[in-house]
Amino acid sequence: MRILLVEDDQQLASLLQRRLAADGVTVVHAPTVAEGQLLTEADAFTAIILDLQLPDGTGLEVLRVVRAQDHAIPVLVLSGIDREEVIIRVLDAGADDYVVKPVSLDLLRARLRALVRRGTAGVGAVTRLGALVVDAGRRQVWLDGRPLALTPLEFSLLSHLSAHADVPQSRETLLRDVWGQGYHGGSNVVDVTIMRLRQRLGPEPPAPTIETVRGVGYRLRSPDGDRPPAEAEPAPPAPMTTA
Template structure:
Protein backbone atom coordinates (compact mmCIF):
# COMPACT_ATOMS: atom_id res chain seq x y z
CA UNK A 1 0.00 0.00 0.00
CA UNK A 2 1.57 3.25 -1.16
CA UNK A 3 0.79 6.56 0.51
CA UNK A 4 1.91 10.08 -0.39
CA UNK A 5 2.25 12.41 2.61
CA UNK A 6 2.39 16.11 1.72
CA UNK A 7 3.39 17.89 4.92
CA UNK A 8 5.75 20.86 5.34
CA UNK A 9 6.35 20.38 9.07
CA UNK A 10 9.48 18.20 8.93
CA UNK A 11 9.15 16.60 12.35
CA UNK A 12 5.51 15.64 11.79
CA UNK A 13 6.27 14.36 8.30
CA UNK A 14 9.04 12.07 9.55
CA UNK A 15 6.87 10.88 12.45
CA UNK A 16 4.05 10.02 10.06
CA UNK A 17 6.47 8.23 7.78
CA UNK A 18 7.86 6.05 10.57
CA UNK A 19 4.42 5.24 11.94
CA UNK A 20 2.91 4.43 8.56
CA UNK A 21 5.86 2.23 7.60
CA UNK A 22 5.38 0.24 10.81
CA UNK A 23 1.79 -0.32 9.69
CA UNK A 24 2.96 -1.75 6.38
CA UNK A 25 2.64 1.34 4.16
CA UNK A 26 5.26 2.43 1.63
CA UNK A 27 5.58 6.20 2.17
CA UNK A 28 6.66 9.03 -0.11
CA UNK A 29 7.15 12.42 1.58
CA UNK A 30 6.73 15.83 -0.06
CA UNK A 31 7.25 19.12 1.80
CA UNK A 32 5.74 21.67 -0.62
CA UNK A 33 2.58 22.04 -2.64
CA UNK A 34 4.36 21.86 -6.04
CA UNK A 35 6.32 18.75 -4.98
CA UNK A 36 3.14 17.09 -3.73
CA UNK A 37 1.32 17.88 -6.96
CA UNK A 38 4.20 16.48 -9.02
CA UNK A 39 4.33 13.21 -7.08
CA UNK A 40 0.55 12.78 -7.12
CA UNK A 41 0.36 13.20 -10.89
CA UNK A 42 3.56 11.43 -11.93
CA UNK A 43 3.33 8.35 -9.69
CA UNK A 44 0.62 6.01 -8.40
CA UNK A 45 -0.52 5.90 -4.78
CA UNK A 46 -3.31 4.16 -2.93
CA UNK A 47 -4.07 7.24 -0.82
CA UNK A 48 -2.78 10.80 -0.27
CA UNK A 49 -2.47 12.63 3.06
CA UNK A 50 -2.49 16.33 2.17
CA UNK A 51 -1.85 19.24 4.52
CA UNK A 52 -3.72 22.48 3.72
CA UNK A 53 -1.11 25.04 4.80
CA UNK A 54 1.77 24.35 2.40
CA UNK A 55 4.47 26.51 0.79
CA UNK A 56 4.24 27.11 -2.95
CA UNK A 57 0.67 25.90 -3.39
CA UNK A 58 -1.95 25.39 -0.70
CA UNK A 59 -3.43 21.97 -0.15
CA UNK A 60 -6.70 23.31 -1.54
CA UNK A 61 -4.99 24.29 -4.81
CA UNK A 62 -3.11 21.00 -5.03
CA UNK A 63 -6.40 19.13 -4.60
CA UNK A 64 -8.21 21.32 -7.14
CA UNK A 65 -5.53 20.68 -9.75
CA UNK A 66 -5.47 16.95 -9.05
CA UNK A 67 -9.20 16.60 -9.59
CA UNK A 68 -9.01 18.83 -12.69
CA UNK A 69 -6.50 16.34 -14.10
CA UNK A 70 -8.82 13.42 -13.24
CA UNK A 71 -6.50 12.04 -10.57
CA UNK A 72 -8.98 10.02 -8.51
CA UNK A 73 -6.63 8.88 -5.71
CA UNK A 74 -8.41 9.18 -2.32
CA UNK A 75 -7.27 12.29 -0.43
CA UNK A 76 -7.37 12.87 3.32
CA UNK A 77 -6.88 16.54 4.18
CA UNK A 78 -4.73 17.23 7.23
CA UNK A 79 -4.76 20.68 8.79
CA UNK A 80 -4.55 22.75 11.96
CA UNK A 81 -7.73 24.56 10.94
CA UNK A 82 -10.96 23.37 12.52
CA UNK A 83 -13.68 25.61 11.11
CA UNK A 84 -16.73 24.11 9.46
CA UNK A 85 -16.14 26.16 6.30
CA UNK A 86 -12.62 24.77 5.96
CA UNK A 87 -14.03 21.25 5.99
CA UNK A 88 -16.74 22.20 3.50
CA UNK A 89 -14.17 23.78 1.16
CA UNK A 90 -11.98 20.68 1.24
CA UNK A 91 -14.87 18.29 0.62
CA UNK A 92 -16.32 20.46 -2.14
CA UNK A 93 -12.97 20.44 -3.92
CA UNK A 94 -12.94 16.64 -3.93
CA UNK A 95 -11.37 15.55 -0.64
CA UNK A 96 -12.52 12.17 0.63
CA UNK A 97 -11.91 12.80 4.33
CA UNK A 98 -10.69 15.49 6.71
CA UNK A 99 -8.65 15.25 9.92
CA UNK A 100 -7.78 18.16 12.21
CA UNK A 101 -4.46 18.52 14.07
CA UNK A 102 -3.72 17.37 16.68
CA UNK A 103 -5.05 13.95 15.78
CA UNK A 104 -4.88 10.36 16.95
CA UNK A 105 -2.53 8.26 14.84
CA UNK A 106 -4.81 5.26 15.38
CA UNK A 107 -7.71 7.24 13.90
CA UNK A 108 -5.56 8.32 10.95
CA UNK A 109 -4.67 4.71 10.15
CA UNK A 110 -8.29 3.60 10.44
CA UNK A 111 -9.46 6.35 8.10
CA UNK A 112 -6.76 5.61 5.54
CA UNK A 113 -7.69 1.93 5.47
CA UNK A 114 -11.37 2.85 5.17
CA UNK A 115 -10.61 5.10 2.19
CA UNK A 116 -8.74 2.29 0.44
CA UNK A 117 -11.54 -0.20 1.12
CA UNK A 118 -14.09 2.18 -0.39
CA UNK A 119 -11.87 2.71 -3.41
CA UNK A 120 -11.49 -1.01 -4.10
CA UNK A 121 -14.53 -2.82 -2.62
CA UNK A 122 -13.97 -5.74 -4.98
CA UNK A 123 -10.86 -6.79 -3.07
CA UNK A 124 -11.48 -9.61 -0.58
CA UNK A 125 -11.31 -8.78 3.12
CA UNK A 126 -9.13 -11.84 3.68
CA UNK A 127 -6.31 -12.57 1.23
CA UNK A 128 -5.74 -16.28 0.80
CA UNK A 129 -3.89 -18.95 -1.16
CA UNK A 130 -4.98 -22.40 -0.07
CA UNK A 131 -4.82 -22.54 3.73
CA UNK A 132 -2.54 -19.47 3.90
CA UNK A 133 -4.64 -16.49 5.00
CA UNK A 134 -3.77 -12.85 5.66
CA UNK A 135 -6.12 -10.31 7.24
CA UNK A 136 -4.95 -6.76 6.33
CA UNK A 137 -7.27 -5.14 8.88
CA UNK A 138 -6.34 -7.27 11.89
CA UNK A 139 -2.74 -7.57 10.68
CA UNK A 140 -2.81 -11.33 11.19
CA UNK A 141 -1.50 -14.30 9.20
CA UNK A 142 -2.55 -17.95 9.55
CA UNK A 143 -1.43 -21.19 7.96
CA UNK A 144 -4.37 -23.48 8.63
CA UNK A 145 -5.16 -23.07 12.33
CA UNK A 146 -1.68 -21.82 13.20
CA UNK A 147 -1.16 -18.09 13.67
CA UNK A 148 2.18 -16.85 12.34
CA UNK A 149 4.25 -13.94 13.59
CA UNK A 150 5.75 -11.74 10.88
CA UNK A 151 7.74 -8.51 11.02
CA UNK A 152 6.12 -5.46 9.38
CA UNK A 153 8.34 -5.88 6.28
CA UNK A 154 7.58 -9.59 6.02
CA UNK A 155 3.87 -8.85 6.38
CA UNK A 156 4.04 -6.19 3.65
CA UNK A 157 5.87 -8.56 1.31
CA UNK A 158 3.39 -11.39 1.87
CA UNK A 159 0.43 -9.03 1.42
CA UNK A 160 1.84 -7.79 -1.88
CA UNK A 161 2.46 -11.34 -3.09
CA UNK A 162 -1.05 -12.41 -2.09
CA UNK A 163 -2.69 -9.43 -3.78
CA UNK A 164 -0.91 -10.48 -6.98
CA UNK A 165 -0.96 -14.27 -6.53
CA UNK A 166 -0.25 -16.13 -9.73
CA UNK A 167 1.52 -13.12 -11.26
CA UNK A 168 5.27 -12.92 -11.73
CA UNK A 169 6.67 -9.97 -9.76
CA UNK A 170 10.14 -8.61 -10.44
CA UNK A 171 12.48 -7.44 -7.70
CA UNK A 172 11.90 -3.89 -8.95
CA UNK A 173 8.12 -4.33 -8.53
CA UNK A 174 8.61 -5.61 -4.99
CA UNK A 175 11.10 -2.94 -3.95
CA UNK A 176 8.86 -0.18 -5.29
CA UNK A 177 5.73 -1.41 -3.52
CA UNK A 178 7.09 -2.95 -0.32
CA UNK A 179 10.21 -0.89 0.32
CA UNK A 180 10.34 2.56 -1.28
CA UNK A 181 10.36 4.10 -4.73
CA UNK A 182 13.81 5.52 -3.98
CA UNK A 183 15.34 2.54 -2.19
CA UNK A 184 19.05 2.59 -3.07
CA UNK A 185 20.26 -0.56 -1.34
CA UNK A 186 21.06 -3.90 -2.97
CA UNK A 187 18.27 -5.77 -4.76
CA UNK A 188 19.19 -9.00 -2.99
CA UNK A 189 17.35 -7.70 0.08
CA UNK A 190 14.28 -9.12 -1.68
CA UNK A 191 15.89 -12.57 -1.79
CA UNK A 192 16.70 -12.28 1.91
CA UNK A 193 13.11 -11.46 2.87
CA UNK A 194 11.65 -14.10 0.56
CA UNK A 195 13.89 -16.54 2.44
CA UNK A 196 12.59 -15.26 5.78
CA UNK A 197 9.00 -15.73 4.58
CA UNK A 198 9.64 -19.27 3.35
CA UNK A 199 11.03 -20.23 6.75
CA UNK A 200 7.87 -18.96 8.46
CA UNK A 201 4.98 -19.72 6.09
CA UNK A 202 6.28 -22.82 4.30
CA UNK A 203 9.12 -24.76 5.91
CA UNK A 204 7.31 -25.73 9.16
CA UNK A 205 4.35 -27.00 7.15
CA UNK A 206 6.16 -28.76 4.30
CA UNK A 207 4.81 -26.27 1.75
CA UNK A 208 6.33 -24.41 -1.19
CA UNK A 209 4.27 -21.28 -1.85
CA UNK A 210 6.75 -18.84 -3.35
CA UNK A 211 8.22 -19.80 -6.70
CA UNK A 212 11.47 -18.30 -7.98
CA UNK A 213 11.77 -17.74 -11.73
CA UNK A 214 15.48 -17.19 -12.21
CA UNK A 215 16.31 -13.89 -13.86
CA UNK A 216 12.66 -12.85 -13.77
CA UNK A 217 11.22 -12.65 -10.26
CA UNK A 218 8.86 -14.38 -7.86
CA UNK A 219 5.35 -15.78 -7.95
CA UNK A 220 3.08 -16.86 -5.12
CA UNK A 221 1.36 -20.05 -6.22
CA UNK A 222 -2.31 -20.69 -5.54
CA UNK A 223 -3.06 -24.39 -4.94
CA UNK A 224 -6.74 -23.66 -5.59
CA UNK A 225 -6.25 -22.70 -9.21
CA UNK A 226 -3.15 -20.54 -9.72
CA UNK A 227 -0.37 -21.25 -12.22
CA UNK A 228 1.64 -24.42 -11.63
CA UNK A 229 1.14 -27.10 -9.04
CA UNK A 230 3.27 -25.61 -6.30
CA UNK A 231 6.05 -28.16 -6.72
CA UNK A 232 9.59 -26.82 -7.05
CA UNK A 233 13.01 -27.24 -5.61
CA UNK A 234 12.97 -26.83 -1.82
CA UNK A 235 16.39 -25.22 -1.58
CA UNK A 236 16.28 -22.78 -4.47
CA UNK A 237 12.58 -22.28 -4.95
CA UNK A 238 13.05 -22.82 -8.68
CA UNK A 239 10.63 -24.68 -10.87
CA UNK A 240 11.88 -28.17 -11.79
CA UNK A 241 13.24 -28.72 -15.29
Protein backbone atom coordinates (compact mmCIF):
# COMPACT_ATOMS: atom_id res chain seq x y z
CA MET A 1 0.00 0.00 0.00
CA ARG A 2 1.38 3.39 -1.03
CA ILE A 3 0.08 6.63 0.48
CA LEU A 4 0.76 10.15 -0.79
CA LEU A 5 1.20 12.60 2.09
CA VAL A 6 0.96 16.26 1.09
CA GLU A 7 2.13 18.01 4.26
CA ASP A 8 4.67 20.78 4.95
CA ASP A 9 5.37 19.70 8.54
CA GLN A 10 8.53 17.64 8.08
CA GLN A 11 8.45 16.30 11.64
CA LEU A 12 4.89 15.01 11.24
CA ALA A 13 5.74 13.56 7.82
CA SER A 14 8.74 11.67 9.21
CA LEU A 15 6.67 10.34 12.11
CA LEU A 16 3.93 9.08 9.78
CA GLN A 17 6.48 7.49 7.47
CA ARG A 18 8.01 5.55 10.38
CA ARG A 19 4.76 4.51 12.06
CA LEU A 20 2.87 3.57 8.88
CA ALA A 21 5.85 1.52 7.71
CA ALA A 22 5.00 -0.82 10.61
CA ASP A 23 1.61 -1.38 8.92
CA GLY A 24 3.30 -2.23 5.62
CA VAL A 25 2.52 1.20 4.18
CA THR A 26 4.94 3.23 2.07
CA VAL A 27 4.46 6.98 2.52
CA VAL A 28 5.57 9.25 -0.31
CA HIS A 29 5.98 12.79 1.04
CA ALA A 30 5.25 15.99 -0.90
CA PRO A 31 5.73 19.23 1.10
CA THR A 32 4.11 21.58 -1.44
CA VAL A 33 1.06 21.89 -3.68
CA ALA A 34 3.23 21.74 -6.80
CA GLU A 35 4.93 18.51 -5.77
CA GLY A 36 1.65 16.98 -4.68
CA GLN A 37 -0.01 17.76 -8.02
CA LEU A 38 2.97 16.39 -9.93
CA LEU A 39 2.93 13.12 -7.99
CA THR A 40 -0.82 12.60 -8.38
CA GLU A 41 -0.45 12.95 -12.14
CA ALA A 42 2.66 10.76 -12.43
CA ASP A 43 2.12 7.97 -9.92
CA ALA A 44 -0.55 5.66 -8.47
CA PHE A 45 -1.46 5.64 -4.78
CA THR A 46 -3.83 3.73 -2.54
CA ALA A 47 -4.91 6.90 -0.73
CA ILE A 48 -3.92 10.53 -0.16
CA ILE A 49 -3.49 12.38 3.14
CA LEU A 50 -3.74 16.08 2.45
CA ASP A 51 -3.01 19.19 4.52
CA LEU A 52 -4.86 22.38 3.62
CA GLN A 53 -2.35 25.09 4.52
CA LEU A 54 0.78 24.65 2.39
CA PRO A 55 3.63 27.06 1.57
CA ASP A 56 2.62 27.58 -2.07
CA GLY A 57 -1.15 27.40 -1.80
CA THR A 58 -3.98 25.28 -0.43
CA GLY A 59 -4.46 21.53 -0.43
CA LEU A 60 -7.76 22.12 -2.23
CA GLU A 61 -5.71 22.74 -5.38
CA VAL A 62 -4.32 19.21 -5.13
CA LEU A 63 -7.78 17.82 -4.42
CA ARG A 64 -9.24 19.53 -7.48
CA VAL A 65 -6.52 18.06 -9.71
CA VAL A 66 -7.20 14.58 -8.33
CA ARG A 67 -10.95 14.80 -8.85
CA ALA A 68 -10.58 16.45 -12.28
CA GLN A 69 -8.69 13.33 -13.34
CA ASP A 70 -11.75 11.38 -12.20
CA HIS A 71 -9.70 9.52 -9.61
CA ALA A 72 -11.69 7.35 -7.23
CA ILE A 73 -8.71 7.40 -4.86
CA PRO A 74 -9.68 8.02 -1.20
CA VAL A 75 -8.59 11.43 0.10
CA LEU A 76 -8.31 12.20 3.82
CA VAL A 77 -7.80 15.87 4.70
CA LEU A 78 -5.70 16.42 7.84
CA SER A 79 -5.90 20.04 8.94
CA GLY A 80 -5.71 22.30 11.97
CA ILE A 81 -8.77 24.24 10.75
CA ASP A 82 -11.80 23.25 12.82
CA ARG A 83 -14.48 25.49 11.27
CA GLU A 84 -17.64 23.78 10.09
CA GLU A 85 -17.96 25.87 6.93
CA VAL A 86 -14.42 24.89 5.87
CA ILE A 87 -15.06 21.19 6.54
CA ILE A 88 -18.26 21.30 4.48
CA ARG A 89 -16.48 23.11 1.62
CA VAL A 90 -13.69 20.51 1.60
CA LEU A 91 -16.13 17.58 1.59
CA ASP A 92 -18.09 19.26 -1.21
CA ALA A 93 -14.84 19.56 -3.18
CA GLY A 94 -14.47 15.78 -3.13
CA ALA A 95 -12.63 14.81 0.07
CA ASP A 96 -13.77 11.55 1.65
CA ASP A 97 -12.89 12.34 5.26
CA TYR A 98 -11.70 15.29 7.35
CA VAL A 99 -9.57 14.92 10.49
CA VAL A 100 -8.74 17.90 12.71
CA LYS A 101 -5.24 18.30 14.15
CA PRO A 102 -4.02 17.49 16.70
CA VAL A 103 -5.05 13.84 16.41
CA SER A 104 -3.55 10.73 17.95
CA LEU A 105 -1.53 8.66 15.52
CA ASP A 106 -3.50 5.52 16.41
CA LEU A 107 -6.81 7.21 15.56
CA LEU A 108 -5.40 8.58 12.31
CA ARG A 109 -4.18 5.11 11.32
CA ALA A 110 -7.62 3.65 12.11
CA ARG A 111 -9.38 6.31 10.02
CA LEU A 112 -6.96 5.69 7.16
CA ARG A 113 -7.56 1.92 7.30
CA ALA A 114 -11.32 2.45 7.27
CA LEU A 115 -11.03 4.83 4.33
CA VAL A 116 -8.94 2.38 2.31
CA ARG A 117 -11.35 -0.45 3.10
CA ARG A 118 -14.23 1.62 1.75
CA GLY A 119 -12.22 2.41 -1.36
CA THR A 120 -11.04 -1.10 -2.20
CA ALA A 121 -13.30 -3.73 -0.63
CA GLY A 122 -16.34 -5.19 -2.30
CA VAL A 123 -18.71 -8.08 -1.68
CA GLY A 124 -19.46 -8.87 -5.32
CA ALA A 125 -23.18 -8.09 -5.14
CA VAL A 126 -24.97 -6.29 -7.96
CA THR A 127 -28.08 -4.29 -7.05
CA ARG A 128 -30.52 -3.08 -9.71
CA LEU A 129 -33.06 -0.41 -8.90
CA GLY A 130 -34.79 0.55 -12.11
CA ALA A 131 -32.19 2.33 -14.26
CA LEU A 132 -29.61 2.32 -11.44
CA VAL A 133 -27.09 -0.54 -11.26
CA VAL A 134 -24.66 -0.72 -8.31
CA ASP A 135 -21.85 -3.28 -8.65
CA ALA A 136 -20.29 -3.59 -5.18
CA GLY A 137 -17.55 -5.98 -6.31
CA ARG A 138 -16.25 -3.79 -9.13
CA ARG A 139 -17.23 -0.61 -7.26
CA GLN A 140 -18.98 0.80 -10.31
CA VAL A 141 -22.34 2.47 -10.81
CA TRP A 142 -24.40 2.88 -13.97
CA LEU A 143 -27.42 5.11 -14.40
CA ASP A 144 -29.56 4.54 -17.47
CA GLY A 145 -26.67 2.66 -19.08
CA ARG A 146 -24.09 5.39 -18.41
CA PRO A 147 -21.24 5.05 -15.87
CA LEU A 148 -21.63 7.38 -12.91
CA ALA A 149 -18.44 8.91 -11.42
CA LEU A 150 -18.52 8.85 -7.61
CA THR A 151 -15.94 9.34 -4.90
CA PRO A 152 -15.24 6.25 -2.74
CA LEU A 153 -17.33 7.70 0.09
CA GLU A 154 -20.24 8.52 -2.21
CA PHE A 155 -20.08 5.01 -3.64
CA SER A 156 -20.07 3.41 -0.18
CA LEU A 157 -23.07 5.48 0.87
CA LEU A 158 -25.02 4.71 -2.31
CA SER A 159 -24.11 1.02 -2.05
CA HIS A 160 -25.43 0.90 1.52
CA LEU A 161 -28.65 2.72 0.63
CA SER A 162 -29.27 0.54 -2.43
CA ALA A 163 -28.65 -2.65 -0.41
CA HIS A 164 -31.34 -1.41 2.03
CA ALA A 165 -33.66 0.13 -0.57
CA ASP A 166 -37.01 1.39 0.76
CA VAL A 167 -35.84 0.93 4.37
CA PRO A 168 -35.19 4.16 6.31
CA GLN A 169 -31.58 4.47 7.51
CA SER A 170 -30.81 6.67 10.50
CA ARG A 171 -27.82 8.99 10.49
CA GLU A 172 -26.35 6.93 13.33
CA THR A 173 -26.63 3.73 11.24
CA LEU A 174 -25.03 5.41 8.23
CA LEU A 175 -22.16 6.78 10.33
CA ARG A 176 -21.54 3.33 11.80
CA ASP A 177 -21.81 1.29 8.59
CA VAL A 178 -20.41 3.74 6.01
CA TRP A 179 -18.01 6.00 7.91
CA GLY A 180 -16.91 3.25 10.30
CA GLN A 181 -16.60 2.80 14.05
CA GLY A 182 -13.51 5.05 14.19
CA TYR A 183 -15.41 8.14 13.00
CA HIS A 184 -16.08 10.65 15.77
CA GLY A 185 -17.23 13.69 13.80
CA GLY A 186 -20.71 15.23 13.65
CA SER A 187 -23.63 13.69 11.81
CA ASN A 188 -23.87 16.70 9.48
CA VAL A 189 -21.29 14.96 7.27
CA VAL A 190 -24.09 12.53 6.35
CA ASP A 191 -26.32 15.38 5.18
CA VAL A 192 -23.51 16.92 3.12
CA THR A 193 -22.69 13.62 1.39
CA ILE A 194 -26.38 12.90 0.74
CA MET A 195 -26.67 16.33 -0.90
CA ARG A 196 -23.68 15.57 -3.16
CA LEU A 197 -25.09 12.15 -4.02
CA ARG A 198 -28.46 13.64 -4.97
CA GLN A 199 -26.65 16.04 -7.30
CA ARG A 200 -24.80 13.11 -8.92
CA LEU A 201 -28.00 11.14 -9.45
CA GLY A 202 -29.97 14.12 -10.71
CA PRO A 203 -33.44 15.30 -9.72
CA GLU A 204 -35.46 13.52 -12.42
CA PRO A 205 -36.20 9.91 -13.43
CA PRO A 206 -34.75 7.41 -14.27
CA ALA A 207 -32.71 7.85 -11.07
CA PRO A 208 -34.16 6.48 -7.82
CA THR A 209 -34.96 9.11 -5.23
CA ILE A 210 -33.11 9.61 -1.95
CA GLU A 211 -35.88 10.66 0.38
CA THR A 212 -35.53 12.45 3.69
CA VAL A 213 -37.38 10.56 6.42
CA ARG A 214 -38.29 13.17 8.98
CA GLY A 215 -36.97 12.39 12.44
CA VAL A 216 -35.04 9.35 11.18
CA GLY A 217 -32.61 9.91 8.31
CA TYR A 218 -32.74 8.85 4.66
CA ARG A 219 -34.17 6.17 2.39
CA LEU A 220 -33.38 5.24 -1.22
CA ARG A 221 -36.76 4.74 -2.85
CA SER A 222 -36.78 2.01 -5.51
CA PRO A 223 -39.01 2.60 -8.55
CA ASP A 224 -41.44 -0.13 -7.46
CA GLY A 225 -41.16 0.53 -3.73
CA ASP A 226 -44.41 0.77 -1.83
CA ARG A 227 -45.50 4.33 -1.42
CA PRO A 228 -47.23 5.39 1.77
CA PRO A 229 -50.95 5.81 1.23
CA ALA A 230 -52.01 9.32 0.41
CA GLU A 231 -54.00 11.09 3.06
CA ALA A 232 -57.66 11.13 2.17
CA GLU A 233 -59.11 14.55 1.53
CA PRO A 234 -61.90 15.46 3.91
CA ALA A 235 -65.34 14.96 2.45
CA PRO A 236 -67.16 18.16 1.50
CA PRO A 237 -69.81 19.19 3.97
CA ALA A 238 -73.34 18.05 3.19
CA PRO A 239 -75.53 20.76 1.71
CA MET A 240 -77.80 22.48 4.18
CA THR A 241 -81.50 21.97 3.73
CA THR A 242 -84.43 23.93 5.02
CA ALA A 243 -87.57 22.44 6.36
